Amino acid sequence: MVDVCLLGCGGMMPLPDRRLTALLFRCGGKMLLIDCGEGTQVSVKMTGWGFKAIEAILLTHYHADHIAGLPGLLSTIGNSGREEPLTLFGPPGLRQVVAGLTVIVPALPFDILLAELPPDCLSVGHVGDIHVSCMPVEHTTPCFAYCLELKRAGRFDVEKAQSLAVPKAFWKRLQNGETVEYKGGRYTPDMVLGKERKGIKVAYCTDTRPTEGLVNFCRDADLFICEGMYGEDEKLPDAALKKHMTFSEAAGLAKKSGSKELWLTHFSPSVKDPELYLENAAKIFENSVAGRDLMMKTLHFE
Amino acid sequence: MVDVCLLGCGGMMPLPDRRLTALLFRCGGKMLLIDCGEGTQVSVKMTGWGFKAIEAILLTHYHADHIAGLPGLLSTIGNSGREEPLTLFGPPGLRQVVAGLTVIVPALPFDILLAELPPDCLSVGHVGDIHVSCMPVEHTTPCFAYCLELKRAGRFDVEKAQSLAVPKAFWKRLQNGETVEYKGGRYTPDMVLGKERKGIKVAYCTDTRPTEGLVNFCRDADLFICEGMYGEDEKLPDAALKKHMTFSEAAGLAKKSGSKELWLTHFSPSVKDPELYLENAAKIFENSVAGRDLMMKTLHFE
Numbered sequence: 001m002v003d004v005c006l007l008g009c010g011g012m013m014p015l016p017d018r019r020l021t022a023l024l025f026r027c028g029g030k031m032l033l034i035d036c037g038e039g040t041q042v043s044v045k046m047t048g049w050g051f052k053a054i055e056a057i058l059l060t061h062y063h064a065d066h067i068a069g070l071p072g073l074l075s076t077i078g079n080s081g082r083e084e085p086l087t088l089f090g091p092p093g094l095r096q097v098v099a100g101l102t103v104i105v106p107a108l109p110f111d112i113l114l115a116e117l118p119p120d121c122l123s124v125g126h127v128g129d130i131h132v133s134c135m136p137v138e139h140t141t142p143c144f145a146y147c148l149e150l151k152r153a154g155r156f157d158v159e160k161a162q163s164l165a166v167p168k169a170f171w172k173r174l175q176n177g178e179t180v181e182y183k184g185g186r187y188t189p190d191m192v193l194g195k196e197r198k199g200i201k202v203a204y205c206t207d208t209r210p211t212e213g214l215v216n217f218c219r220d221a222d223l224f225i226c227e228g229m230y231g232e233d234e235k236l237p238d239a240a241l242k243k244h245m246t247f248s249e250a251a252g253l254a255k256k257s258g259s260k261e262l263w264l265t266h267f268s269p270s271v272k273d274p275e276l277y278l279e280n281a282a283k284i285f286e287n288s289v290a291g292r293d294l295m296m297k298t299l300h301f302e
Numbered sequence: 303m304v305d306v307c308l309l310g311c312g313g314m315m316p317l318p319d320r321r322l323t324a325l326l327f328r329c330g331g332k333m334l335l336i337d338c339g340e341g342t343q344v345s346v347k348m349t350g351w352g353f354k355a356i357e358a359i360l361l362t363h364y365h366a367d368h369i370a371g372l373p374g375l376l377s378t379i380g381n382s383g384r385e386e387p388l389t390l391f392g393p394p395g396l397r398q399v400v401a402g403l404t405v406i407v408p409a410l411p412f413d414i415l416l417a418e419l420p421p422d423c424l425s426v427g428h429v430g431d432i433h434v435s436c437m438p439v440e441h442t443t444p445c446f447a448y449c450l451e452l453k454r455a456g457r458f459d460v461e462k463a464q465s466l467a468v469p470k471a472f473w474k475r476l477q478n479g480e481t482v483e484y485k486g487g488r489y490t491p492d493m494v495l496g497k498e499r500k501g502i503k504v505a506y507c508t509d510t511r512p513t514e515g516l517v518n519f520c521r522d523a524d525l526f527i528c529e530g531m532y533g534e535d536e537k538l539p540d541a542a543l544k545k546h547m548t549f550s551e552a553a554g555l556a557k558k559s560g561s562k563e564l565w566l567t568h569f570s571p572s573v574k575d576p577e578l579y580l581e582n583a584a585k586i587f588e589n590s591v592a593g594r595d596l597m598m599k600t601l602h603f604e
Contacts, residue, residue, distance in 0.1 A: 042318055062405075100406070101403060103399055
C-alpha cells in the first residue's frame with residue numbers, strides 16, 4: 001500500500017490558494033518527496049505525515065518554482081529530530097544548486113547525500129521498498145520525469161519449492177526475498193516464488209513537452225501525475241515555446257501509456273479554475289482529474 | 303503618508319495560517335521590504351500593491367526564516383516587468399548569501415545591487431523619500447534593526463525669507479527642498495523654512511534581545527514592530543538563550559522608547575494564539591497589538 005499526496009498544483013509562482021507542485025509518496029513508514037517549491041513545507045505539515053520520515057527528495061529540475069522551498073524544508077526536517085542522512089537526487093547541477101541554497105541552513109543535524117544523476121540516467125535505485133526510475137524529458141533546462149514503483153513478488157509456489165528440493169526451513173526467508181547459502185548450496189527467492197505480480201506504479205512528469213519516450217516510461221501507471229500548464233488547446237503555441245503541455249496533450253500521454261488515472265497539475269497562474277478546462281482532457285482520457293492542493297489517494301495491490 | 307503592511311507574523315517556520323515575518327512599507331509610489339521569509343511573495347500578492355515598485359529589500363540577518371523567500375520573490379518581481387535595478391541591504395555576508403540563493407534564478411531582467419552594511423553600520427541612506435537607519439542588535443548571528451522615516455520639512459516662513467532677502471521667484475523651489483544659485487548668491491531651503499517638523503517613524507526590530515541601544519534607536523516611533531517570540535514571562539530563559547524576546551520585554555522597549563504603538567510579531571510556532579498572552583505586553587505598554595498576517599496601517603503626518 002502507498003499513500004500519495006499532491007502537495008500543491010501550481011506552476012511558476014505560488015498563489016494565495018495554490019501552492020507549487022510537489023508530490024509526497026509514503027510507503028512502509030518512509031517518505032519520498034518529488035520537487036520542493038516555495039511553501040512545500042507548509043503542505044507537508046498539513047498532511048499530518050510528519051517531516052522526520054522523508055528519506056529522499058527527487059528534484060525534476062532547478063527552476064525556482066520546483067526547488068525554492070528546499071532550505072526551509074531542510075531546516076524544518078532538522079527541527080523534527082531527524083539525524084539520519086537524507087538523499088537528494090537530481091539532474092546535473094545538483095551540487096552547485098544545493099551548495100547555493102543551503103548557505104542559509106549551515107548547521108543541519110543530518111547529513112545531506114547528493115546523488116547527481118547523469119544526463120541520460122534511467123534508474124535511480126531503491127529508497128526503502130520504493131523502486132525509482134527516471135528519464136530525461138524535454139524542457140528548457142535538464143529535467144527528469146520519475147516513476148515510483150512498489151514491486152510485488154510472485155505467490156509462494158509450494159510445488160516449485162518441493163521440486164527444487166528447497167529445505168522447508170528456508171521457505172519463509174526466501175519468500176521474504178532473502179538468499180540463503182547452506183552447505184555449499186545457494187537458494188534464491190525465485191526458487192520458491194511464482195512470476196512477479198503487478199505492483200503499484202506512480203509516474204510524475206513535469207516540466208516537459210509530451211514525448212514518445214514518456215509513453216513507454218509511464219506505461220500502465222496506476223496514477224499518472226502530469227503537468228497541464230495550459231487548459232485551452234489554443235495555448236499550444238505557448239506550451240510548445242515554453243516546453244510545457246496543454247491539458248489535452250497530458251491526456252494523450254495518459255491514454256497512450258495505458259495509465260489508469262491522470263492527475264493534472266502545475267497550472268499556470270492564468271488558469272484560475274482548472275475544472276473549467278477539464279473536459280479538454282476528459283474527452284481524450286476519461287479518468288482525468290484536475291489536481292487540487294493536498295489531494296490524496298491510497299493505492300493498494302490489486 | 304506611508305502604508306505599512308505586516309506580511310506575516312511567524313518565526314522559525316511558516317504555518318498553514320501564519321506566514322513568516324516580513325514588512326512592506328509604501329511611500330510615494332515606492333516600496334521597501336524588510337525581510338523575505340518563505341512565502342513572502344504570496345503575502346505581497348495579497349496586499350494588492352504589486353511587485354514592480356519594490357525598490358529595495360532590507361535584510362535583518364540570514365536565518366532561513368528571514369530570507370528563504372528571496373529567490374521566489376525576485377523571480378516574481380522579474381515577471382512583473384521590473385527592469386530598474388533593485389537594491390538589497392544586509393549585514394556582512396550578503397554577497398555570499400545572495401550568490402547562493404540566486405543560483406536558481408539566473409536570468410532576472412533587472413540588476414541586483416548589493417549594499418553589504420558594515421558590522422557597526424548606523425545609517426543606510428535614502429530609498430526614495432524614505433530615510434533608513436539601522437543598528438546592530440544582539441542575536442546569535444549578525445543582525446540589524448531598521449528604522450524607516452519619512453521626514454517633514456518645517457513650515458514656510460515668510461518673515462524669515464523676507465528678512466534674508468530671498469527673491470520671491472525662488473520661494474517655491476526652495477520650499478520643495480531645492481538649493482538655488484543665482485548671480486553669485488546661494489539660496490538654501492533652510493532660509494525659507496521653519497524648524498523641521500515631526501515626520502513619520504517606523505521601527506522594525508527582530509531577532510534580538512532587548513538592549514538599551516534599541517531604546518534610543520526606536521525613540522518616539524509612531525509604530526514599533528518588534529519580535530515577541532514567547533508570550534509567557536516564564537519563557538524568559540529560552541528567550542535569553544536563543545537571543546529572542548518575550549512579549550513583556552518587547553513592551554518594555556516600547557514604553558522606554560516612547561513609541562506610540564507596538565505590533566508584536568515573529569511568534570514561535572508554539573504560540574498558537576498570541577492574543578492569549580497579549581495582556582503580558584499590555585500591562586507594561588497599553589497600546590500593544592498582537593500582529594496578524596496582512597495587518598495594515600496608514601500613517602499620516604500629525
